[in-house]
Amino acid sequence: MANQLDKLLGHWLPQRDAQQWVLATIINTEGSSYRKAGAMMMINDLGQYFGMLSGGCLESDIMRQARRCWDNAQNRIVKYDMREEEDLAWQLGIGCGGMVEILLQPVSQANDYLHLHTLYGLLQNNQAGTYVQRIDQAKPYNQLSEALTQDALKNSGIQQIDNERYFSQTIRSAYFLAIFGAGVDARPVVAMAAALGWQVLLLDPRSGYAREGYFNDAQHIIRQPFEELSQARWLQQIDAALVLTHNIKLDAQALSLLQHSAASYVGLLGPLHRTERVLAHARLSKQHLHYPLANPVGLRLGGELPESIALSMVSEVHAFLEKTDAQSISRIVKP
Structure with a gap:
Protein backbone atom coordinates (compact mmCIF):
# COMPACT_ATOMS: atom_id res chain seq x y z
CA MET A 1 0.00 0.00 0.00
CA ALA A 2 1.33 3.44 -0.88
CA ASN A 3 2.00 5.70 2.10
CA GLN A 4 1.60 9.00 0.28
CA LEU A 5 -0.88 11.23 2.13
CA ASP A 6 -3.14 11.71 -0.90
CA LYS A 7 -3.56 7.92 -1.11
CA LEU A 8 -4.42 7.70 2.60
CA LEU A 9 -6.96 10.50 2.32
CA GLY A 10 -8.39 8.86 -0.79
CA HIS A 11 -9.25 5.81 1.34
CA TRP A 12 -10.66 7.96 4.13
CA LEU A 13 -12.79 10.46 2.24
CA PRO A 14 -15.58 8.18 0.92
CA GLN A 15 -15.93 6.61 4.39
CA ARG A 16 -15.40 9.69 6.53
CA ASP A 17 -18.89 9.49 8.10
CA ALA A 18 -19.30 5.72 7.94
CA GLN A 19 -16.63 5.00 10.57
CA GLN A 20 -14.89 6.82 13.38
CA TRP A 21 -11.44 8.01 12.38
CA VAL A 22 -8.19 9.16 13.96
CA LEU A 23 -5.31 10.99 12.31
CA ALA A 24 -1.93 9.92 13.71
CA THR A 25 1.03 12.24 13.03
CA ILE A 26 4.65 11.87 14.06
CA ILE A 27 5.52 15.24 15.55
CA ASN A 28 8.98 14.57 16.93
CA THR A 29 11.77 12.02 16.72
CA GLU A 30 15.15 11.64 18.33
CA GLY A 31 17.79 9.15 17.33
CA SER A 32 16.92 6.44 14.85
CA SER A 33 13.32 6.03 13.70
CA TYR A 34 11.57 4.25 10.84
CA ARG A 35 9.80 7.43 9.70
CA LYS A 36 10.41 11.09 10.52
CA ALA A 37 8.31 13.98 11.79
CA GLY A 38 5.37 14.74 9.52
CA ALA A 39 4.53 11.15 8.62
CA MET A 40 0.80 10.42 8.94
CA MET A 41 -1.52 7.45 9.28
CA MET A 42 -5.34 7.15 9.20
CA ILE A 43 -7.06 4.73 11.62
CA ASN A 44 -10.72 3.69 11.85
CA ASP A 45 -12.87 1.86 14.37
CA LEU A 46 -12.99 -1.28 12.20
CA GLY A 47 -9.37 -1.88 13.12
CA GLN A 48 -8.09 -0.73 9.74
CA TYR A 49 -5.18 1.62 9.22
CA PHE A 50 -3.84 3.27 6.10
CA GLY A 51 -0.19 4.24 6.03
CA MET A 52 2.60 3.33 8.45
CA LEU A 53 4.47 5.18 11.18
CA SER A 54 6.89 2.36 11.96
CA GLY A 55 8.01 -0.91 10.46
CA GLY A 56 4.83 -2.50 11.80
CA CYS A 57 5.88 -2.77 15.44
CA LEU A 58 3.96 0.27 16.72
CA GLU A 59 0.77 0.16 14.70
CA SER A 60 -1.25 -2.20 16.91
CA ASP A 61 -0.55 -0.14 20.05
CA ILE A 62 -1.24 3.12 18.19
CA MET A 63 -4.66 1.73 17.24
CA ARG A 64 -5.32 0.86 20.90
CA GLN A 65 -4.36 4.36 21.99
CA ALA A 66 -6.49 5.90 19.23
CA ARG A 67 -9.69 4.48 20.74
CA ARG A 68 -9.36 6.91 23.63
CA CYS A 69 -9.72 9.79 21.16
CA TRP A 70 -13.19 8.53 20.24
CA ASP A 71 -14.19 8.32 23.90
CA ASN A 72 -13.66 12.03 24.63
CA ALA A 73 -13.25 13.61 21.15
CA GLN A 74 -9.88 14.95 22.24
CA ASN A 75 -6.28 14.66 21.12
CA ARG A 76 -3.88 12.21 22.65
CA ILE A 77 -0.08 12.35 22.68
CA VAL A 78 1.89 9.10 22.92
CA LYS A 79 5.63 8.64 23.08
CA TYR A 80 7.63 5.50 22.37
CA ASP A 81 11.24 5.63 23.57
CA MET A 82 13.52 2.70 22.83
CA ARG A 83 16.30 4.45 24.76
CA GLU A 84 14.48 3.90 28.07
CA GLU A 85 14.36 0.29 29.30
CA GLU A 86 11.15 0.91 31.24
CA ASP A 87 9.32 2.33 28.22
CA LEU A 88 6.58 0.43 26.41
CA ALA A 89 8.74 0.54 23.30
CA TRP A 90 11.06 -2.06 24.81
CA GLN A 91 8.13 -4.39 25.43
CA LEU A 92 6.98 -3.90 21.84
CA GLY A 93 10.42 -4.87 20.60
CA ILE A 94 11.14 -1.77 18.57
CA GLY A 95 14.57 -2.14 17.05
CA CYS A 96 15.33 1.38 15.84
CA GLY A 97 16.74 2.60 19.16
CA GLY A 98 15.21 6.08 19.05
CA MET A 99 12.23 8.07 20.31
CA VAL A 100 8.99 8.73 18.43
CA GLU A 101 6.31 11.17 19.64
CA ILE A 102 2.89 10.87 17.98
CA LEU A 103 -0.16 13.14 18.03
CA LEU A 104 -3.50 11.32 17.73
CA GLN A 105 -6.50 13.39 16.68
CA PRO A 106 -10.15 12.37 16.21
CA VAL A 107 -11.48 13.26 12.76
CA SER A 108 -15.18 14.14 12.55
CA GLN A 109 -17.69 16.53 11.10
CA ALA A 110 -17.75 18.31 14.47
CA ASN A 111 -14.12 19.44 14.02
CA ASP A 112 -14.53 20.04 10.27
CA TYR A 113 -12.61 16.84 9.55
CA LEU A 114 -9.40 18.65 10.61
CA HIS A 115 -9.54 20.32 7.14
CA LEU A 116 -8.33 17.05 5.63
CA HIS A 117 -10.96 17.14 2.89
CA THR A 118 -9.68 20.56 1.81
CA LEU A 119 -6.09 19.34 1.96
CA TYR A 120 -7.03 16.36 -0.20
CA GLY A 121 -8.49 18.72 -2.79
CA LEU A 122 -5.22 20.65 -2.92
CA LEU A 123 -3.18 17.50 -3.39
CA GLN A 124 -5.49 16.26 -6.14
CA ASN A 125 -4.86 19.52 -7.99
CA ASN A 126 -1.08 19.21 -7.54
CA GLN A 127 -1.00 22.10 -5.09
CA ALA A 128 0.68 22.42 -1.73
CA GLY A 129 -0.42 23.74 1.63
CA THR A 130 0.90 24.52 5.10
CA TYR A 131 -0.76 22.29 7.68
CA VAL A 132 -0.58 23.30 11.36
CA GLN A 133 -1.65 21.10 14.31
CA ARG A 134 -1.84 22.29 17.91
CA ILE A 135 -0.04 19.85 20.20
CA ASP A 136 -2.13 19.26 23.30
CA GLN A 137 -4.61 16.78 24.71
CA ALA A 138 -7.63 19.04 24.29
CA LYS A 139 -10.01 19.21 21.34
CA PRO A 140 -8.19 19.39 17.99
CA TYR A 141 -7.27 22.75 16.56
CA ASN A 142 -5.75 22.46 13.10
CA GLN A 143 -5.23 25.07 10.41
CA LEU A 144 -4.57 24.82 6.68
CA SER A 145 -3.12 27.60 4.56
CA GLU A 146 -2.87 27.43 0.79
CA ALA A 147 -0.38 30.31 0.78
CA LEU A 148 3.16 28.99 0.88
CA THR A 149 5.60 31.53 2.28
CA GLN A 150 9.31 31.32 3.02
CA ASP A 151 8.48 31.68 6.72
CA ALA A 152 6.15 28.69 6.53
CA LEU A 153 8.82 26.60 4.82
CA LYS A 154 11.48 27.74 7.30
CA ASN A 155 9.33 27.16 10.39
CA SER A 156 8.32 23.57 9.70
CA GLY A 157 8.44 21.36 12.77
CA ILE A 158 7.48 22.16 16.35
CA GLN A 159 6.95 25.82 17.23
CA GLN A 160 6.09 27.57 20.50
CA ILE A 161 3.54 30.37 20.13
CA ASP A 162 1.96 32.07 23.18
CA ASN A 163 2.72 29.12 25.45
CA GLU A 164 1.14 26.70 22.98
CA ARG A 165 3.01 24.08 20.96
CA TYR A 166 2.23 23.63 17.28
CA PHE A 167 3.50 21.26 14.62
CA SER A 168 3.73 22.79 11.17
CA GLN A 169 4.66 21.23 7.86
CA THR A 170 4.36 21.91 4.15
CA ILE A 171 2.44 19.15 2.42
CA ARG A 172 2.63 18.74 -1.32
CA SER A 173 1.29 16.22 -3.79
CA ALA A 174 3.21 13.08 -4.66
CA TYR A 175 6.02 13.42 -7.17
Whole structure:
Protein backbone atom coordinates (compact mmCIF):
# COMPACT_ATOMS: atom_id res chain seq x y z
CA MET A 1 0.00 0.00 0.00
CA ALA A 2 1.33 3.44 -0.88
CA ASN A 3 2.00 5.70 2.10
CA GLN A 4 1.60 9.00 0.28
CA LEU A 5 -0.88 11.23 2.13
CA ASP A 6 -3.14 11.71 -0.90
CA LYS A 7 -3.56 7.92 -1.11
CA LEU A 8 -4.42 7.70 2.60
CA LEU A 9 -6.96 10.50 2.32
CA GLY A 10 -8.39 8.86 -0.79
CA HIS A 11 -9.25 5.81 1.34
CA TRP A 12 -10.66 7.96 4.13
CA LEU A 13 -12.79 10.46 2.24
CA PRO A 14 -15.58 8.18 0.92
CA GLN A 15 -15.93 6.61 4.39
CA ARG A 16 -15.40 9.69 6.53
CA ASP A 17 -18.89 9.49 8.10
CA ALA A 18 -19.30 5.72 7.94
CA GLN A 19 -16.63 5.00 10.57
CA GLN A 20 -14.89 6.82 13.38
CA TRP A 21 -11.44 8.01 12.38
CA VAL A 22 -8.19 9.16 13.96
CA LEU A 23 -5.31 10.99 12.31
CA ALA A 24 -1.93 9.92 13.71
CA THR A 25 1.03 12.24 13.03
CA ILE A 26 4.65 11.87 14.06
CA ILE A 27 5.52 15.24 15.55
CA ASN A 28 8.98 14.57 16.93
CA THR A 29 11.77 12.02 16.72
CA GLU A 30 15.15 11.64 18.33
CA GLY A 31 17.79 9.15 17.33
CA SER A 32 16.92 6.44 14.85
CA SER A 33 13.32 6.03 13.70
CA TYR A 34 11.57 4.25 10.84
CA ARG A 35 9.80 7.43 9.70
CA LYS A 36 10.41 11.09 10.52
CA ALA A 37 8.31 13.98 11.79
CA GLY A 38 5.37 14.74 9.52
CA ALA A 39 4.53 11.15 8.62
CA MET A 40 0.80 10.42 8.94
CA MET A 41 -1.52 7.45 9.28
CA MET A 42 -5.34 7.15 9.20
CA ILE A 43 -7.06 4.73 11.62
CA ASN A 44 -10.72 3.69 11.85
CA ASP A 45 -12.87 1.86 14.37
CA LEU A 46 -12.99 -1.28 12.20
CA GLY A 47 -9.37 -1.88 13.12
CA GLN A 48 -8.09 -0.73 9.74
CA TYR A 49 -5.18 1.62 9.22
CA PHE A 50 -3.84 3.27 6.10
CA GLY A 51 -0.19 4.24 6.03
CA MET A 52 2.60 3.33 8.45
CA LEU A 53 4.47 5.18 11.18
CA SER A 54 6.89 2.36 11.96
CA GLY A 55 8.01 -0.91 10.46
CA GLY A 56 4.83 -2.50 11.80
CA CYS A 57 5.88 -2.77 15.44
CA LEU A 58 3.96 0.27 16.72
CA GLU A 59 0.77 0.16 14.70
CA SER A 60 -1.25 -2.20 16.91
CA ASP A 61 -0.55 -0.14 20.05
CA ILE A 62 -1.24 3.12 18.19
CA MET A 63 -4.66 1.73 17.24
CA ARG A 64 -5.32 0.86 20.90
CA GLN A 65 -4.36 4.36 21.99
CA ALA A 66 -6.49 5.90 19.23
CA ARG A 67 -9.69 4.48 20.74
CA ARG A 68 -9.36 6.91 23.63
CA CYS A 69 -9.72 9.79 21.16
CA TRP A 70 -13.19 8.53 20.24
CA ASP A 71 -14.19 8.32 23.90
CA ASN A 72 -13.66 12.03 24.63
CA ALA A 73 -13.25 13.61 21.15
CA GLN A 74 -9.88 14.95 22.24
CA ASN A 75 -6.28 14.66 21.12
CA ARG A 76 -3.88 12.21 22.65
CA ILE A 77 -0.08 12.35 22.68
CA VAL A 78 1.89 9.10 22.92
CA LYS A 79 5.63 8.64 23.08
CA TYR A 80 7.63 5.50 22.37
CA ASP A 81 11.24 5.63 23.57
CA MET A 82 13.52 2.70 22.83
CA ARG A 83 16.30 4.45 24.76
CA GLU A 84 14.48 3.90 28.07
CA GLU A 85 14.36 0.29 29.30
CA GLU A 86 11.15 0.91 31.24
CA ASP A 87 9.32 2.33 28.22
CA LEU A 88 6.58 0.43 26.41
CA ALA A 89 8.74 0.54 23.30
CA TRP A 90 11.06 -2.06 24.81
CA GLN A 91 8.13 -4.39 25.43
CA LEU A 92 6.98 -3.90 21.84
CA GLY A 93 10.42 -4.87 20.60
CA ILE A 94 11.14 -1.77 18.57
CA GLY A 95 14.57 -2.14 17.05
CA CYS A 96 15.33 1.38 15.84
CA GLY A 97 16.74 2.60 19.16
CA GLY A 98 15.21 6.08 19.05
CA MET A 99 12.23 8.07 20.31
CA VAL A 100 8.99 8.73 18.43
CA GLU A 101 6.31 11.17 19.64
CA ILE A 102 2.89 10.87 17.98
CA LEU A 103 -0.16 13.14 18.03
CA LEU A 104 -3.50 11.32 17.73
CA GLN A 105 -6.50 13.39 16.68
CA PRO A 106 -10.15 12.37 16.21
CA VAL A 107 -11.48 13.26 12.76
CA SER A 108 -15.18 14.14 12.55
CA GLN A 109 -17.69 16.53 11.10
CA ALA A 110 -17.75 18.31 14.47
CA ASN A 111 -14.12 19.44 14.02
CA ASP A 112 -14.53 20.04 10.27
CA TYR A 113 -12.61 16.84 9.55
CA LEU A 114 -9.40 18.65 10.61
CA HIS A 115 -9.54 20.32 7.14
CA LEU A 116 -8.33 17.05 5.63
CA HIS A 117 -10.96 17.14 2.89
CA THR A 118 -9.68 20.56 1.81
CA LEU A 119 -6.09 19.34 1.96
CA TYR A 120 -7.03 16.36 -0.20
CA GLY A 121 -8.49 18.72 -2.79
CA LEU A 122 -5.22 20.65 -2.92
CA LEU A 123 -3.18 17.50 -3.39
CA GLN A 124 -5.49 16.26 -6.14
CA ASN A 125 -4.86 19.52 -7.99
CA ASN A 126 -1.08 19.21 -7.54
CA GLN A 127 -1.00 22.10 -5.09
CA ALA A 128 0.68 22.42 -1.73
CA GLY A 129 -0.42 23.74 1.63
CA THR A 130 0.90 24.52 5.10
CA TYR A 131 -0.76 22.29 7.68
CA VAL A 132 -0.58 23.30 11.36
CA GLN A 133 -1.65 21.10 14.31
CA ARG A 134 -1.84 22.29 17.91
CA ILE A 135 -0.04 19.85 20.20
CA ASP A 136 -2.13 19.26 23.30
CA GLN A 137 -4.61 16.78 24.71
CA ALA A 138 -7.63 19.04 24.29
CA LYS A 139 -10.01 19.21 21.34
CA PRO A 140 -8.19 19.39 17.99
CA TYR A 141 -7.27 22.75 16.56
CA ASN A 142 -5.75 22.46 13.10
CA GLN A 143 -5.23 25.07 10.41
CA LEU A 144 -4.57 24.82 6.68
CA SER A 145 -3.12 27.60 4.56
CA GLU A 146 -2.87 27.43 0.79
CA ALA A 147 -0.38 30.31 0.78
CA LEU A 148 3.16 28.99 0.88
CA THR A 149 5.60 31.53 2.28
CA GLN A 150 9.31 31.32 3.02
CA ASP A 151 8.48 31.68 6.72
CA ALA A 152 6.15 28.69 6.53
CA LEU A 153 8.82 26.60 4.82
CA LYS A 154 11.48 27.74 7.30
CA ASN A 155 9.33 27.16 10.39
CA SER A 156 8.32 23.57 9.70
CA GLY A 157 8.44 21.36 12.77
CA ILE A 158 7.48 22.16 16.35
CA GLN A 159 6.95 25.82 17.23
CA GLN A 160 6.09 27.57 20.50
CA ILE A 161 3.54 30.37 20.13
CA ASP A 162 1.96 32.07 23.18
CA ASN A 163 2.72 29.12 25.45
CA GLU A 164 1.14 26.70 22.98
CA ARG A 165 3.01 24.08 20.96
CA TYR A 166 2.23 23.63 17.28
CA PHE A 167 3.50 21.26 14.62
CA SER A 168 3.73 22.79 11.17
CA GLN A 169 4.66 21.23 7.86
CA THR A 170 4.36 21.91 4.15
CA ILE A 171 2.44 19.15 2.42
CA ARG A 172 2.63 18.74 -1.32
CA SER A 173 1.29 16.22 -3.79
CA ALA A 174 3.21 13.08 -4.66
CA TYR A 175 6.02 13.42 -7.17
CA PHE A 176 4.77 13.59 -10.74
CA LEU A 177 6.78 11.61 -13.30
CA ALA A 178 6.22 11.77 -17.07
CA ILE A 179 7.48 8.77 -19.05
CA PHE A 180 7.87 9.19 -22.80
CA GLY A 181 7.79 5.82 -24.53
CA ALA A 182 5.50 2.92 -23.74
CA GLY A 183 7.44 -0.07 -24.91
CA VAL A 184 7.87 -3.27 -22.94
CA ASP A 185 10.88 -1.89 -21.04
CA ALA A 186 8.73 0.96 -19.67
CA ARG A 187 6.51 -1.48 -17.76
CA PRO A 188 8.82 -1.94 -14.74
CA VAL A 189 9.56 1.81 -14.71
CA VAL A 190 5.85 2.60 -14.42
CA ALA A 191 5.34 -0.14 -11.81
CA MET A 192 8.23 1.02 -9.61
CA ALA A 193 7.27 4.68 -9.75
CA ALA A 194 3.66 3.82 -8.90
CA ALA A 195 4.80 1.59 -6.01
CA LEU A 196 6.55 4.66 -4.58
CA GLY A 197 3.20 6.45 -4.64
CA TRP A 198 4.23 8.80 -7.45
CA GLN A 199 1.85 10.12 -10.05
CA VAL A 200 2.74 8.52 -13.38
CA LEU A 201 1.92 9.92 -16.81
CA LEU A 202 2.75 7.72 -19.80
CA LEU A 203 3.01 9.16 -23.31
CA ASP A 204 3.38 7.44 -26.68
CA PRO A 205 1.64 8.36 -29.96
CA ARG A 206 2.48 5.07 -31.72
CA SER A 207 -0.20 2.48 -32.35
CA GLY A 208 0.62 -0.81 -30.71
CA TYR A 209 2.34 0.92 -27.78
CA ALA A 210 0.86 1.72 -24.35
CA ARG A 211 -1.19 -1.43 -24.75
CA GLU A 212 -4.26 -1.97 -22.59
CA GLY A 213 -3.56 -4.04 -19.50
CA TYR A 214 0.21 -3.48 -19.67
CA PHE A 215 0.31 -0.17 -17.79
CA ASN A 216 -2.48 -0.34 -15.23
CA ASP A 217 -0.34 1.54 -12.71
CA ALA A 218 -0.14 4.68 -14.85
CA GLN A 219 -2.69 7.27 -13.74
CA HIS A 220 -2.82 8.84 -17.19
CA ILE A 221 -1.92 7.65 -20.69
CA ILE A 222 -1.64 10.12 -23.57
CA ARG A 223 -1.50 8.91 -27.16
CA GLN A 224 -1.38 12.29 -28.90
CA PRO A 225 1.63 13.41 -30.96
CA PHE A 226 4.12 15.17 -28.72
CA GLU A 227 4.14 18.34 -30.83
CA GLU A 228 0.44 18.86 -30.03
CA LEU A 229 0.99 19.02 -26.26
CA SER A 230 2.90 22.28 -25.74
CA GLN A 231 -0.07 23.91 -23.96
CA ALA A 232 -0.93 20.91 -21.77
CA ARG A 233 -1.50 21.80 -18.12
CA TRP A 234 0.49 18.84 -16.80
CA LEU A 235 3.70 20.29 -18.25
CA GLN A 236 3.73 22.79 -15.37
CA GLN A 237 3.02 20.09 -12.81
CA ILE A 238 5.59 17.40 -13.50
CA ASP A 239 8.68 17.07 -11.33
CA ALA A 240 10.69 14.80 -13.61
CA ALA A 241 10.61 13.04 -16.96
CA LEU A 242 12.19 9.94 -18.51
CA VAL A 243 12.54 9.73 -22.29
CA LEU A 244 12.59 6.09 -23.40
CA THR A 245 11.03 5.91 -26.86
CA HIS A 246 14.06 4.26 -28.57
CA ASN A 247 13.26 6.51 -31.53
CA ILE A 248 15.49 9.46 -32.50
CA LYS A 249 12.63 11.59 -33.84
CA LEU A 250 10.29 10.94 -30.89
CA ASP A 251 13.06 11.48 -28.34
CA ALA A 252 13.82 14.81 -30.02
CA GLN A 253 10.17 15.83 -29.90
CA ALA A 254 9.99 14.87 -26.22
CA LEU A 255 13.06 16.95 -25.32
CA SER A 256 11.63 19.91 -27.24
CA LEU A 257 8.28 19.59 -25.47
CA LEU A 258 9.98 19.44 -22.07
CA GLN A 259 11.53 22.84 -22.77
CA HIS A 260 8.07 24.17 -21.83
CA SER A 261 7.80 22.12 -18.65
CA ALA A 262 8.50 22.55 -14.93
CA ALA A 263 10.56 19.34 -14.81
CA SER A 264 13.69 19.74 -12.69
CA TYR A 265 15.09 16.43 -13.93
CA VAL A 266 15.01 14.86 -17.41
CA GLY A 267 16.62 11.50 -18.10
CA LEU A 268 17.36 10.30 -21.64
CA LEU A 269 18.04 6.64 -22.37
CA GLY A 270 20.96 5.84 -24.64
CA PRO A 271 24.70 6.54 -25.05
CA LEU A 272 26.22 9.97 -25.51
CA HIS A 273 26.82 9.68 -29.25
CA ARG A 274 23.12 8.92 -29.76
CA THR A 275 22.17 11.92 -27.60
CA GLU A 276 24.09 14.20 -29.93
CA ARG A 277 21.93 12.96 -32.79
CA VAL A 278 18.75 13.48 -30.75
CA LEU A 279 19.72 17.05 -29.83
CA ALA A 280 20.69 17.83 -33.40
CA HIS A 281 17.32 16.55 -34.63
CA ALA A 282 15.59 18.75 -32.04
CA ARG A 283 17.83 21.72 -32.92
CA LEU A 284 18.80 21.98 -29.28
CA SER A 285 22.09 22.12 -27.44
CA LYS A 286 22.81 21.05 -23.89
CA GLN A 287 23.75 24.63 -23.03
CA HIS A 288 20.28 25.89 -23.97
CA LEU A 289 18.16 23.23 -22.29
CA HIS A 290 15.82 24.55 -19.59
CA TYR A 291 16.44 21.48 -17.44
CA PRO A 292 19.40 19.37 -16.33
CA LEU A 293 19.72 16.37 -18.68
CA ALA A 294 20.77 13.05 -17.18
CA ASN A 295 22.41 11.05 -19.95
CA PRO A 296 23.15 8.23 -19.91
CA VAL A 297 20.30 8.02 -17.44
CA GLY A 298 20.43 6.08 -14.17
CA LEU A 299 22.72 5.02 -11.35
CA ARG A 300 25.50 2.49 -11.83
CA LEU A 301 23.72 -0.44 -10.15
CA GLY A 302 24.70 -3.24 -12.51
CA GLY A 303 22.35 -5.67 -14.24
CA GLU A 304 21.09 -5.64 -17.80
CA LEU A 305 17.48 -6.83 -17.55
CA PRO A 306 14.65 -4.29 -17.98
CA GLU A 307 13.89 -4.48 -14.25
CA SER A 308 17.50 -3.63 -13.33
CA ILE A 309 17.59 -0.73 -15.77
CA ALA A 310 14.25 0.52 -14.45
CA LEU A 311 15.54 0.36 -10.87
CA SER A 312 18.63 2.30 -11.92
CA MET A 313 16.58 5.07 -13.56
CA VAL A 314 13.90 5.39 -10.88
CA SER A 315 16.57 5.38 -8.17
CA GLU A 316 18.38 8.29 -9.78
CA VAL A 317 15.13 10.27 -10.14
CA HIS A 318 14.31 9.54 -6.49
CA ALA A 319 17.75 10.64 -5.28
CA PHE A 320 17.62 13.82 -7.36
CA LEU A 321 14.17 14.86 -6.17
CA GLU A 322 15.03 14.05 -2.55
CA LYS A 323 18.30 16.00 -2.90
CA THR A 324 20.50 13.13 -1.72
CA ASP A 325 23.82 11.79 -3.02
CA ALA A 326 22.64 8.21 -3.74
CA GLN A 327 25.68 6.80 -1.94
CA SER A 328 25.72 3.61 0.13
CA ILE A 329 24.71 4.35 3.72
CA SER A 330 27.14 1.78 5.10
CA ARG A 331 29.80 2.42 2.42
CA ILE A 332 30.10 -1.37 2.12
CA VAL A 333 29.72 -1.21 -1.66
CA LYS A 334 33.07 -0.54 -3.32
CA PRO A 335 33.95 -0.28 -7.01
